[in-house]
Amino acid sequence: MRITKAEMALIVVTILFINVCLLVPVWQSARNSQLRMSLARTEQELREREEEKMVLSASIARKTTPEYLIEQAAVQNIVFTQIGAETSSFVARADDIVR
């Protein structure tokens, strides 16, 4: 049985095609794995940011309390003086306008 060059080329191309077909699901699986890993990393980062945000919020909340204000005033040697109503002037705020 003689195999012509065209038949040889066809057989080689078929082998290549079969292997490319085998490679496709593996490529998809690998890409899926990489995306899953990337998603897990992003979710982890998101959790860390969330945690940082909560820590910052807690810190802001603590710093807005009168106790903290008095404490810091004592530490920085600041004396509060009362402002009379006739000397004070109101400045409009954005949320006031909305309301």
Add this chain to the structure above:
Amino acid sequence: MARASYDDWNFMGEVHTDEQRVRSARSGKQRQLNSARNSFIFLCIVILMTLMGLVCVYSASFELSVNQGLPHYHYLMMQGIYVGIGVVLMVFVNLLKETGLKILSPVLFFLCIVALAVEIILKKTLLMTPDTVGILFLSGVMYMSLYFSGRNNHIERGRQIIPPLVGSLLVLAMILMQRNFSYAIMFLALMVTMFAAGGVGLVGIILLLLYAAVPAACMLFSKSERILQLAEFLVPGFGTNVRADSVMVVKSAIASGSWFGKGLGGGVYKSGIIPDIAGRNILACICEELGFWGIILIILFFAFYAFVGYLTARNIRKSNGFFSNLAIGITTMLVWQFILNVAWVLGYIPGEGLPLPFFSSGIGIIPVLFESGILYRVTRAKVGPDQGERLIDNIQNELMFPERYDFENR
């Protein structure tokens, strides 16, 4: 039947009629056609196994790449580069003439001996790694093929066996000095094959085994830790066999593949549970993903490879002893490597293990493709009449047509 004319008689007194000549020419043509077909089938098997190897390496390694923060195709790309180098070597060796291969054989063997000597002196690893040890085996096969073909694969006198015997024992001693018994056994098995192919009798082979076995046994039993390692391997539960755990996981991975496997890329044992999963242990990943029928397919590929290799060796045995010996040696080497890898993965033999030819990742694919290139070159060799037939034809022609031959000016 047509009467034979004077020209139909050869000097041996045999009659060659026109019919016989036509039949002979036809059978010669048929042999050439068969040879061309065999070489093409062989090339197809090599291409198929190389490409399937790439797919399997990719499938076994993408989890590892992703876990290491590399692109998922990192190991595929590396393997592709190694395959590219192997293909270049394959093309190079196919462009070489027979003389070129004959010159290359002793040079390669000598270089390997030098490399082994350098390893021993500097205590650095050059050749004795699972990936590169194939070059050493190949050099031994090439040198022995050349030596025995120079004597028409027939050793008449005892002293003719001395050079190959000394060469083999020297390399064996150098391997044993680095305490690598599994490679020493593999090299010894190859040398026994080459001695048998080269026409060395049973006495010569026993001599080789005897000279190799005695120093090996002495080296094995000279240190207590080696005896302990052997005992750990032979007696389950004795001591701490470091590979016992990984073998157990490998076996469960193979069993989980069942008949049809989990599909390419669907394996779960490759995510860091099995060590060197894309290298020497790739069989576990293949079995898990392709199942029983997948591994049967791979065994069939190797069986085809061996069949074409040995068939070629038999076809050109009489016309080209060197190529025939090369075909026997290279085919045996690849088949042995496959069997030893399977046995090592399943924990039936100790040692460092050898990579699975065509399938394991790493530079081990380069010598495998180089060897396959040589075997392809051998399958493409012309299957002519044997040396005896050629000699008879030449003498017959000289006697029948003396005017064609200028005897006086010879």
